Amino acid sequence: MAENVNTDINLDEYPHINKGLAGIVAFTTNKSFIDGQKGELIYAGYDIDTLAEKASFEEVCFLLWNDRLPNQSELDELNTKLQNSRSLPEPVLTYLKSTSKNAEPMAVLRTAISMLGDFHEVQADSSEEFRINKAISITAKMPTIIAAFDRSRNDKNIVEPLDEKSTAYNFLYMLNDEEPGEQAEKTMDLCLILHAEHGMNASTFTNRAICSTESDMYSSVTGAIGALKGPLHGGANQQVMNMLLDIDEKDADPVEYVKGRLERKEKVMGFGHRVYKTMDPRARILRSMSKKLSEETGHKELNKWSEAILRTMKDEKDIDPNVDFFSATVYYSMGIKPDLFTCIFSMSRVSGWTGHYIEQAENNRLVRPRALFIGDKHRDWVPLEER
Numbered sequence: 001m002a003e004n005v006n007t008d009i010n011l012d013e014y015p016h017i018n019k020g021l022a023g024i025v026a027f028t029t030n031k032s033f034i035d036g037q038k039g040e041l042i043y044a045g046y047d048i049d050t051l052a053e054k055a056s057f058e059e060v061c062f063l064l065w066n067d068r069l070p071n072q073s074e075l076d077e078l079n080t081k082l083q084n085s086r087s088l089p090e091p092v093l094t095y096l097k098s099t100s101k102n103a104e105p106m107a108v109l110r111t112a113i114s115m116l117g118d119f120h121e122v123q124a125d126s127s128e129e130f131r132i133n134k135a136i137s138i139t140a141k142m143p144t145i146i147a148a149f150d151r152s153r154n155d156k157n158i159v160e161p162l163d164e165k166s167t168a169y170n171f172l173y174m175l176n177d178e179e180p181g182e183q184a185e186k187t188m189d190l191c192l193i194l195h196a197e198h199g200m201n202a203s204t205f206t207n208r209a210i211c212s213t214e215s216d217m218y219s220s221v222t223g224a225i226g227a228l229k230g231p232l233h234g235g236a237n238q239q240v241m242n243m244l245l246d247i248d249e250k251d252a253d254p255v256e257y258v259k260g261r262l263e264r265k266e267k268v269m270g271f272g273h274r275v276y277k278t279m280d281p282r283a284r285i286l287r288s289m290s291k292k293l294s295e296e297t298g299h300k301e302l303n304k305w306s307e308a309i310l311r312t313m314k315d316e317k318d319i320d321p322n323v324d325f326f327s328a329t330v331y332y333s334m335g336i337k338p339d340l341f342t343c344i345f346s347m348s349r350v351s352g353w354t355g356h357y358i359e360q361a362e363n364n365r366l367v368r369p370r371a372l373f374i375g376d377k378h379r380d381w382v383p384l385e386e387r
């Protein structure tokens, strides 16, 4: 049946297309609240500043999956389940070892998560407990996948996860084959907290749309990784670092560099946001981390250039930085390669995606918007040999 026939709205007369679905409310959620004017972000009742100061990433995961904070025994139980779920099935490890060393890490992560669906029950039951256990299992395995691929592409031994310690600790340990210090673990944990959840962003929307077809959680997380990978979304953090490294390589003046981009109508990555019309509160927290870390690790100039770019973007365009701008310098100062930055974002955001999956599955309606047909409706058929 043609798209415009027998519908509740007459699309032929429809006056307005909302390109990019800006401002459209399609779901209800208790996961997070964003005030884009004030620059406020709240996860399930807790302000991001409070969570950054007081929570652990695992407490945030529990909050996003259960809509409340855990008590000590619930947190212990979650930590045990995460620790017991970090190892990968052998065929996934074989894939990580055998894929191209030049593959994009986000593409590898996407494929590996999709593969995991082959080794686990995907739709065994529809209870909330089943879904939370799936969320735990996927969240636990992401750091293992990223670290294993990075070590394998560098011809290094793959480091097994530990039977103890946090997600942040395990990730750094598996990545570097070295026990991280308290400060490094804390920094990584804070980054995971800051990236965990953000309303109806493009990857979460993708994830909910997939869930709405009653597909499984592996499929929805796989789709969400594909959406996050793009440079207009999570992929921007890697592009920010590429820009800073380009400034360094060309020995360029960061102010002139950015002005040049704007003159050429190119975007400056890590700036602008669909919802925030002021500084992203996560960027505010990451800004001070970036300053401290870059000074401590001998990358002072990166922070100086970032601040100069920030001032230029404010003066020239009145646009503020988003979460991806300062996270780039933070990860770089921790010795992490730029092409892993968006994977780290996924490692955290998986908690929000799976939280939204659980929420969508509990009160589902198929996501199915409309497109206004602007093509030719009546064309004469021309036989192949006459075209």
Ligand SMILES: CC(=O)SCCNC(=O)CCNC(=O)[C@H](O)C(C)(C)COP(=O)(O)OP(=O)(O)OC[C@H]1O[C@@H](n2cnc3c(N)ncnc32)[C@H](O)[C@@H]1OP(=O)(O)O
Binding pocket: 020, 201, 231, 232, 233, 234, 236, 266, 267, 268, 269, 270, 271, 272, 273, 274, 275, 317, 319, 322, 323, 324
């Ligand atoms: C985790 C995240 O996903 S955070 C976002 C990460 N993405 C980036 O950092 C990429 C750079 N930023 C952008 O491309 C955009 O700001 C987006 C994609 C984040 C938001 O896009 P939209 O809400 O669709 O805004 P849109 O792209 O239409 O921008 C509005 C205006 O501001 C300008 N603008 C927005 N962001 C930027 C930027 N980073 N650099 C230069 N100009 C910008 C646009 O050119 C446009 O100007 P115009 O009206 O003169 O054409």
Ligand SMILES: O=C([O-])CC(=O)C(=O)O
Binding pocket: 197, 198, 199, 200, 201, 202, 233, 274, 275, 322, 323
């Ligand atoms: O909300 C958005 O559109 C993008 C974003 O900042 C995020 O996903 O963290």
